[in-house]
Amino acid sequence: MSRLDRRRFLTRSALTLGAVGTGAAIVPGPGDADSERPGESAPATGALTDRIPFDGPKQAGILNAPQGHAVFVALDAVAPNAAALGNALQALSYRARSLATGGRTTALGVDEPTVDSGTLGDDISPDALTITIGFGASLFDDRYGLAPKKPANLTPMPRFAVDANLDPTRTHGDVLLQICAGQHDTVTHALREIMRVVRGSLELRWVINGFQSAPRGPSEKSSGRNLFAFRDGTANPDVTDAGLMDQLVWSTAGEPSWAAGGTYTVVRTIRMQVEFWDRVGLREQENMIGRHRATGAPLGGTDEFQDPRLDLDPKGERIPLDAHIRLANPRSAKTDAQRILRRGYNYDRGFDEAGALDQGLVFVAFNQDPARQFAAIQERLNDEPMTDYIRPVGGGYFFTPPGTQNARGWVGDGLFS
């Protein structure tokens, strides 16, 4: 999504912003960001005061443009019973809301551990923090009696032909948290605070940090680059088109009532052999993607947002038939319903045993039905030339319920009512 889209989105959010819930530990202070005049298109400044409300018909962190930093956290439920699990999920949402709201932390007696770790100081800026909560298929097994509530399209992530190297310790999970914010310290702080309230009920399974490339132009609309140096996010469906989002992102048909209007989150941790990639000719790289590296334009074109016009090139003379963008989205009537909303992050986790840089993409997609959409695309990508340079190592499928209506609501409450 482009910056402009995000700006438009935030403007709308600001207008619809009702009562902002206050969390247990934080009270919003005067002069905080969303006391701004409604209708002013200011919030997408990347300022620490940016606030994205936790409550709303949909969870935050899906349609809004990706903030600069993220951490994806998969947790497994270890709560002794369903009531304890419910309590933890409730606490999770309450804490998430207070963190997204920001404000001054409440002081306690000096002989007590403080309620907030203090790593952001006593006056916490919201920094556009979003905490998006999802549930994996395994949560609906027989442990907590949740099987009857299972969302219609939720399955464990299947094993695709490219998945020979999936690491079980980096795959699946009962609960997924997608924590995004403008700065990395905000993200790290949020995770730390959240863990305090869920310990004993939800334990860590895997964690991966992600970052966006800084906006480097040439225009404000230009997409940032992924670690293969190609602009990423160009051809996403328009998030401001509510009708389109209903067709592609939000799931209603066949869903149990608590789940109607949620979405399915697909996370794929994909290692990229970035150094190998750098040793490949530019033209070959461009042919693998189907776009020019410098501009992001479809091959033969000059503008990032130009239509690639695959229909004019049926033999692949301009954009090879096995180019990533062509296989991912053939732009045909038959495949239109397969489109997904991508919201990925780059990752950098050091280096591997062979001394090679361990970098890649936390691929994130939101879709209505992963089997119809994500999996159909992935099946087409199984043999793409880029597979030599990438290797999925983890991830999972998660159902991301609709948002909370007000400060008493919590994500997952419908599971226990």
Next chain:
Amino acid sequence: MLQRLSRGTTLVAVFVVCVVVGLVAFTALGVGGRRSEGARITKVPHVEQVVYVPHTSPGGMVGRSESIGQREGGVTGNPDGAPLPENIPFTRAAFDAPIHRYRDYAASQVKKLRPEVATLAAAIRRGDRPAARAAWRAAFARYLRLGAVYGAFGQLDTDIEGLPGGLPKGEHDPHFIGLHRIEMGLWTGESVRSLTPVAARLQRDVQRLSRAVRVSSMQPLDYATRAHEILEDAQRDYLSGTSVTWSGEGVLATASGVSATALILGTLRPLLQGQQSQVTTEAGITRLDHTLAALRAAHGGHLPTLSELSLRERQRLVGSLGWALERLQAIPGSLETQDPATIPKLETKTP
């Protein structure tokens, strides 16, 4: 690897990284275009000592691909000296003899592999774990020396060297067979004799290899590409430990990749002769050979497993490999059989 034809971009697209002594001011134009609006776009005011300048073509050599490290170690050893020319494009026929030679080599390797696999099967039938492990190492190392051709074997390659990762039941899948299935058995507590059927199947598959090698066909470009990809794969799959989880024989596997690569380069010598990439890639392989020889000497005459490597040894090996890879990348570009096609224009406008 279908789009290799485009390797070695046109002169316009080629940029040389050039180290300029002294401070160079970077114009706004140099950093992603001129933008006055858009306050959020980062502008870089100065850049230290590195500036990227368009490559001007000395003598107008078509399709020359140049990259970091390609100049140094050249004939003159002078980093500012002109690099040696490239001889491209070649005719496709020029690759007939090299590919033929490689196929002969591969056939001779398969001939040696057969008795090695027989030895392995016999040790397994006897239930002799140490002997079986030694025989496994020999067979595994031999198979990986086929480097340039195993891509052409398809399912047979999977039967011989497939990994459990892609299979529905993973390690427990009945279709997990071949060298790595035996590796798992020999390096875990599994009974050695129980591997007898797997070893018998491996023997049959290796018999089929001889024919597969004879009929394998390789395109010039694929062949040239293998010269750098074998070691890219070695780094990704073996030195990283991912494909040798049980035995840890990643160094051994890498050494096989080095042999295969050296052989390919040898067959291509008549084509590469006098080209810059010949000089630099041979230097890369020589350094790797020395590093591996030193490791062997330090570990009582055999190559250490990944976990036996000290930090310093690992860094030396990884360093030699990375150094070689940075040089091998030039090979496909310096062996092109045609200039990259121009991309047809896309005339449509932004919506």
